[in-house]
Amino acid sequence: MPMRGLSRVPAVLLGCAWLACAGAQPQTPPARVPASLAQRLAACTSCHGSASTPPAAIGSGGERQYFPRIAGKPAGYLYNQLVNFRDGRRQYPLMTWMVQHLSDDYLHEIADYFSARHAPAPVLDRATLPAAELERGRQLVTRGDTALKVPACIACHGERLTGALPAIPGLAGLPRDYINAQFGAWRNGSRHALAPDCMGTIATRLSLADVSAISAWLASEPLPLDPAPAAQLARPLPLACGSAPENKP
Template identity: 65%
Template sequence: MFPTLPFLAPRRFSALLACALPALAGAQGRADVPDTLAQRAAACIACHAPKDGAGASVGGVYFPRIAGKPAGYLYNQLVNFRDGRRQYPVMTWMVTHLPDPYLREIADYFSARHPPAPAPAAPDVPAAVLARGRQLVRDGDPALKVPACIACHGERLAGVAPAIPGLLNLPRDYVNAQFGAWRNKVRRAHAPDCMATIAGRLAPGDVAAISSWLAAQPSPPDARPAERLTAALPMPCGSAP
């Protein structure tokens, strides 16, 4: 069984909301709080970048780094949470009533930020697992009809504008959970949903190999999403036409 991001019990949900909204709660009734997008984004930063923009563990749940991701990708994910193609209660609660222009502003705000990435943790899996992960990321597996990750996400794995995300600086458990969500149809994208297809072709051990190898890779200090793909996508993908 592939893992997915868990639905939260009421007590856990309340705890995460308390974590995500401290800046907004403290701002109520204060005239000295500026009405800026940066201030409004404080609720996002509480989980996704509490110190360095890298993403962090809050209560045992891992959140992805969103700073520097292509704006089109971030916007698509906000819309997906709002419209039910992705399922995560905190995110759904925060964006349910936000209109498209506001979501684009949020996406543009975080896309333009490139804080330093932390050093990756030392891998704690066998060398053979890392080798398999590198193979899938760099070369794919023709026998499984799985293209290389770099064929879509860029040679440097930093993503491709406007809508393909980078894959570095993501917690291993988060990557595992996303593959599980695609496999279990908890996460969806516009058809044809290329990642759901790929997730269905990978065994759990292959997913673990990919996530372990990616989590062990350092991010170049000048990593930025590529402006364009150097070749056509290896398979149709509705979220990145």
């Protein structure tokens, strides 16, 4: 009998009564996340710096002492590195995981986005190395070493060490740990570029002491007031480099 009585009550009223008894409240629809490129690249800026991390600029590298500054780097260089991570020429599991399924067009879009950001980088304290070691770093960066067949860093990365369009990166403002890690990756074969791999060749000609001196001097040099890459190199590269064929020697 009671069941027959309930059957006459409209279903909607039964539903309302159940909600009242349960103390449930209608749920507010979740806020829509904007489908902007900046939102989709939040995974990148969580490491490489966002507008909310000091210094307050996207891609600046933030306060961390390892992740490189990517803001304002040449789009061609950023694209080449994304492809290298995707295709296995560079080894860093987090980067590989993020880009392994992305198309060339999407990688170009990411590279263009970060190359258009012009962010300051923190000036790091000069490394506490003996003066002679820092001078060795300055010598290698600005003059190279003919006996080792190592060209000066400025011969490829520009007089101001801010790189050159379309695909040569700047070195100023990079953390010392990052620079050391990349030299190590080239030396042990876990980082490659398109052949001929000029940096792979140079890295094998330098001693660990020379790498340490270079990274210490570079990491503590302040960025110039205008850190934008040069429109082009003043002269051809001193050796063939597959990632910058337009600047062939």
